[in-house]
Amino acid sequence: MIESELISKVRKGDALAQKQLYQLLAPTLFATCLRYTKSRYEAEDFLQDSFVKIFQNINTFRSDGPIAAWARRITVNTVIEEFKKRDLLRESHDLQTHGNHLADNSVNVLSDLSCQDLRNLINKLPNGKKVVFNLFVLDGYNHKEIAELLNITEGTSKSQLAKAKELLAEMHRTQNENARQITRKY
Structure with missing residues (x-):
């Protein structure tokens, strides 16, 4: 299936298309999550949170670039937001x-x-x-x-x-x- 067709079906709430998109993106996005954390468990949580946001915001995706790049940006932002909540980024500004x-x-x-x-x-x-x-x-x-x-x-x-x-x-x-x-x- 062509990426644009897949995205169109995901936008319509097609569960099979959502599963296919997940299978397409999950390995790369999981690797991205792992780069930011020491724990597979935490990376899995970040991945799950990222996919929730990806599916919630799929209608904002503009097809002027690959879905993988857009999804990776959401994933990185999700990880950063969680680190901010936990105050894990705070280091001395010295x-x-x-x-x-x-x-x-x-x-x-x-x-x-x-x-x-x-x-x-x-x-x-x-x-x-x-x-x-x-x-x-x-x-x-x-x-x-x-x-x-x-x-x-x-x-x-x-x-x-x-x-x-x-x-x-x-x-x-x-x-x-x-x-x-x-x-x-x-």
């Missing part, structure tokens, strides 16, 4: 004193990581830094959009991103050093 400097080697250190290893490291970041990193690096938001979405300044967004990259590089170096020490023992 981060701006850190500045926006990021040594190039912090990024280079991460380039040899597999996707799974990088995902594991990202999940270890504090929530505020993890959300900014995901929004900027993986979801393609710019600092102005992130600032508006999270109710922070652009400078805070930039400094949280820089700190996230530095923490990721530091965690990766620590992992490598631990692996070398274990190897030397044997």
